[in-house]
Amino acid sequence: MKKQFSVIGKSVPKIDGRAKVTGQAKYTGDIKLSNMLVGKILTSPHAHARILNIDTSEAERLPGVKAVITHKDVPDLKYGISPARWDENIFCIEKVLFVGDKVAAVAAIDEETVYKALALIKVEYEVLPAVFDPIEALQEGAPLLHENFPGNVNTEIHQNFGDVEKAFAGAYHVRTDQFVGQRTYQCPIEPHSAISVWEGGKLTVYSSTQSPHYFQYYIARQFGLKMGDVRVIKPYMGGGFGGKLEPTGLEFAGAALAMKTGRPVKMFYDRHEMFAHNRGRHRQIMKITTGVDKNGKILGVHADFIMDGGAYTSLGVATAYYAGAMLPLTYEFENYKFDMVRAYTNLPACGAQRGHGHPQPRYAFECHLDMVAKDLGMDPLELRLRNARKPNTKTPNDFKVNSCELEACLEKARELSGWQEKKKSLPPGKGIGLAVGSFVSGAGYPIYRTNLPQAAAVIKVNEDGTSATLYTGAVDIGQGSDTILCQMAAEAMGFTYEQMKIVSADTETTPHDFGAYASRQTLMSGAAVKQAGEEIKKQVIEMASMMLQTDFRDLECREGLIFRKTDPAVTITFAEVAREFFVKKGPLVGKGSYAPPKLGGTFKGAPVGTSPAYSFCAQISQVDIDEETGEIKVEEVWDVHDCGTVINPALLHGQVHGALFMGMGEAVWEEVVFDDKGKIVNGNLGEYRLPTALDMPRVTSELVFSEEPEPAGPWGVKEVGEGATIPTMGCYSNAIYDAMGVRVYSLPLSYEKVWRALKEKREREQQG
């Protein structure tokens, strides 16, 4: 970074750090309201079945039970991410569609009674044939999940930019590979939890949510309330990673139970129920064809994908789009074809997970390109450099890229990792691999159909001028947005971080913001905060110019001190001026909002998926493979990121570490496994193999900066939270190939799959 900042660019401590480490922070599940009931949802034991009858009478008679509700007690309006695909009800009406589908709910005085009552609800089912594989689901005669979605086709995308066939025809080399991505689950450490309070025609919901505003919108819509009559509050939160972006049965059934009983109702998912609710990573079957010239220049790409969506749309229509739309961000080529079918299956619905739809296609593409490079006898890094996107360019699918330092990322990663030497000299069993990635800094299209700005902020300086409160609807889910938005506010105001306070993520007391998804908050919420801060600074400088009898153009304000630019010895404190402002003019308030500029890239006419700015990164990893067992040990990772101006280096590198950690889990171990009845067999933290701190490799997280900072972001910021997840799986897969000469075509790469590949390779070599 060239420009010197006062507050941003520094690793200030997290604003909520102390509350969290001392245990004072209250998460939704910690909150106790007087008179509060406990609620639970009864779910389906069958993957596909017709509901013949529900008898709740015995459950209702159990002492301590305050309400038992089914679909008859709630509006039958369907919900989901987009009107064309609203396919989910609060409770199933005619059929259940997966093991875990919502059938009824109970509110009672305590947990014990709730569980007893659930067991007393008698549901008669007619079990129907089920389908668990997306390819089977798309075949003629497969069991049909939704009458209005023939052929189990939930979403179908066919995009064609340029002329791929012609490009392939003229190519020096054309290659096709197929890869498979698995179902994984986000596994936030804090379980989903929601407390609904119905009081005087007003519904208040405390929820572990990534988007209080979106929840407010959907809950209001579902129950026919005005948005102003629904208040959603996000308490402290222990992770979301995409899985807490949509309202769940906890909010909908909880609200209905609160309305029926007139008492606060706390609902929660246990760990197994979290897995069953899911909304995690889709399984994708990804065929990629690429044509190159003899120098490795990419001429055209065809991505032909099928996705297992599970029983409902969830956020999957966006996932399907993202899967293909972000592939051409990293490389410059003109001809691109993208085909995608998202199929319904009788499994839990899939949704958004860190990197939203893109890590698996990127895994496929980066593995595939390594193999193209091998075919050409090229260094895979050279192949990337030859094709790497440059700043101020456009993708074939019309994404406008401003800043882009992918080349510099590759060069720096090469240097840091010692790529050149290691490629030649690593001992047997060790290998080094590379992949690149790119991600959006917020989606241009809002999460539901509305013309509201993406973000807004209000800052109020306290009357003695020694502190200021930022009001923002942005959502700190653990990633640190409260901290960096306070830094940004202080920077814009000319104030200090230490004297910033924040009220965030409460739809009633904070201005609207769409929340934490698509890596949007640093850029979008930050832009609104910057504007609000600048409005404060302007007012303070005007007041100071009167107090100092100085032209306001000669005044600057930094870190709580106003001074004359031409005579910096003449100063007055921010506090003194703010106080005088309060005396003379009343509250000192600044406000800001952010709507993205007109963006390119459309899906069915809407500018879905395009973003004001894109991050870029190159990742190199070194692995050590046990030839006997296939054990994959990741020894070291080098991540070099172009994520624009840095607000808080410690938090930024923390995001990279976290993304690498999650990426490693998905790459090596994680997979949600089902039995032949559609029941999850590893829906708990004992058997679903999340990585632990001990699995972490050594990480070098480095940055590159553009000469010209990203024009679309406040102070030139771009995203980092999801971007670092994108290349990880491909990077490891390529390192394993480098180490052992075997290619695993499906995720997780897994010790067993590596072992089997090594065995097959040996057998081939022995036969050959």
Added chain:
Amino acid sequence: MKKQFSVIGKSVPKIDGRAKVTGQAKYTGDIKLSNMLVGKILTSPHAHARILNIDTSEAERLPGVKAVITHKDVPDLKYGISPARWDENIFCIEKVLFVGDKVAAVAAIDEETVYKALALIKVEYEVLPAVFDPIEALQEGAPLLHENFPGNVNTEIHQNFGDVEKAFAGAYHVRTDQFVGQRTYQCPIEPHSAISVWEGGKLTVYSSTQSPHYFQYYIARQFGLKMGDVRVIKPYMGGGFGGKLEPTGLEFAGAALAMKTGRPVKMFYDRHEMFAHNRGRHRQIMKITTGVDKNGKILGVHADFIMDGGAYTSLGVATAYYAGAMLPLTYEFENYKFDMVRAYTNLPACGAQRGHGHPQPRYAFECHLDMVAKDLGMDPLELRLRNARKPNTKTPNDFKVNSCELEACLEKARELSGWQEKKKSLPPGKGIGLAVGSFVSGAGYPIYRTNLPQAAAVIKVNEDGTSATLYTGAVDIGQGSDTILCQMAAEAMGFTYEQMKIVSADTETTPHDFGAYASRQTLMSGAAVKQAGEEIKKQVIEMASMMLQTDFRDLECREGLIFRKTDPAVTITFAEVAREFFVKKGPLVGKGSYAPPKLGGTFKGAPVGTSPAYSFCAQISQVDIDEETGEIKVEEVWDVHDCGTVINPALLHGQVHGALFMGMGEAVWEEVVFDDKGKIVNGNLGEYRLPTALDMPRVTSELVFSEEPEPAGPWGVKEVGEGATIPTMGCYSNAIYDAMGVRVYSLPLSYEKVWRALKEKREREQQG
């Protein structure tokens, strides 16, 4: 009221009514923070003693004790209401000055341990002679409390307006009477409670306080913190009545314990400790002399008072000033002399209690005037009418009165009560009495030396326009300010009350306001709210004028609907316009602040005690006295008030009922009684005789309105919360005199005193 309003003037339900009646409202004592300790203060068993030694070692060793602190552990800075009279320390250093003075404090893991530890602290005292009577305290040779206040004189006031001696010399009749007012205590149902949290250099205090801002200021000052580093939050609150206007040992010692232990500390007073902390009504010895002409026109008044202040200043300097300053408000005369000495005694400090200093002098004056009327053979009501203040006049002590309908109050009270007939025809034992009163609508002088505006407000409309949040530092202590400020906001905005939300009384998230005292909030906080609301309305109408392509001057907005004045069929909803505003311009925010205009009336150069506007009232009561026992039964009360425009009639009449109820307690039963060692003998709700609902007489609460509404108040509002307490004691005393021909010269009037007076009267009659 002539003008038609949309939202104000209606008895909307209280905004917190449901939370309170369902038990959901959390008061400070209900709040539990994780890791929270319990703290208590060790107090003095002696009324006056030198501290020779404090040994805390044994208490410190008790398992579960986390801190024991004395004056050595806290700053020795003195505090109090005005710098010249800062006389109180967090803990006593050399001497204790009353039974209950603060000596040490303990924080421990639970209540049981705290009490055990308090018993283990060994304090060696040298007991000193004590003085409990203010007249004795002022005599030469009396025990001296404070070295720097010789003669135990805490406050001395000598004011002389006009020429009283000359007026008396020229009078047709001059009369002097002496009355005594007693010590009473406010007895809020919710005990004092405070939770202090010290986290990262920042102190957060949850407190049952009438003035979070004042607490913030004093706590910051006491510990050398910046105001921005102290946050004071007022949870739901169960009454204050003046007794919760100052920080107590709970806040100061609690903060010190939290700082020392690093853990949240909850402190509370039990009922007896509340009585010992006191800060209730002063005992006053009141000599009044009045000269009249033969028609009963008042020519001059001399009020010569002595006050028992107790051991510290508390808010008593203001009490002393108010005692005399408000007497001339009700009657027009030109010559006024006021002498006051507030003496220190070895009793709990006295402070502000509903009507602040004025109900007792008013009792004295109204009794005295009835006796003047009797001397002249006049009807007491006629005497008042002859002297009653008129609008747009000035008092001899320079209080500027705008609106004043005291004459109309008297006329209406006469009519409603059937005064004329009852004066002639009530059966034996029954009597009817009259008194008038007046009170400030906020004090012009701030509660501590600062030039901050008195009040400020911010309103933020939610993005969908269907609700709006009012941020105000005003303090709802149960009186309903949250409700009426939301009504005022909605009226000013052209919005509906039902869609208003409020965040109040949190020094960090709401703009500054001095809080709930001196009946200031409806006028002062209301003025800031009105301004904020009008700023919203202006922005909404400007946006609507663009949307409707109409001149903004032709648009009006009421109750959420904007319409053309010239064609009311052309409408657009507030919500729609607000939403469009958010889309086009970001957050829709309005702000306002209020500073009183330059006011007359000074005390030592400062405009203490004067107010932008004054309420007036006439009260008539009918009593039934048991000749055998002296039992006083109040049968009926008629209160006629000129309190300006009414925001919420139900809440207004509720204030009148409450004031009459408290006034009746003080008039008939209440008194804090001490033994000869200065120990309270009735410091609990069993023996301190508060009235109950069953004691309430029938109440008729009626209003009169000025032709021209009060110009100083928003929409013409004035005060009512304290005003109705003012005349009550005098009114009952006069009714007793009317019934039985006996005059009780001290409060409480009490069954025993009436019985004694009747006995003496019979004896006199038998002798005569």
